Amino acid sequence: MHEAAPGRPAWSRPADVAILTFLAGHSAEYPAIVANRIGMHAPHVEARFEVLAERDLVEPVTGEVVYRITERGQRALDAGALPE
Known part of the structure; x- marks a missing residue:
């Protein structure tokens, strides 16, 4: 199981801030x-984009998932x- 780093929400991963x-x-x-x-x-980043989009931190801008x-x-x- 993933344990959140201090000061970081439990749902987040290190890739999120980099993205x-x-x-x-x-x-x-x-x-x-x-x-x-x-x-x-790429598969990890794609999965993180989905999580970030669910939290309204990023948004898709085209049908091609940009x-x-x-x-x-x-x-x-x-x-x-x-x-x-």
């Missing part, structure tokens, strides 16, 4: 490209804390 940070510097991007740029496996960071995601990144 949000990457998207904050780009308009929108495919999960596979984000995975390549942040040095993580994501961008939401205002809520940007606020969380700026605050240095993902929401519970």
Whole structure:
């Protein structure tokens, strides 16, 4: 079972902040490209995108599943804390 790091919600994983940070510097991007740029496996990043989208931190912008960071995601990144 996964144990949350101090100061991080139980649902989150280390990849989440890396994904949000990457998207904050780009308009929108495919999960596979984000995975390549942040040095993580594409299937893991794709799964994390789904979790982040469920929490309204990213959103798909096309039918091809290209994501961008939401205002809520940007606020969380700026605050240095993902929401519970």
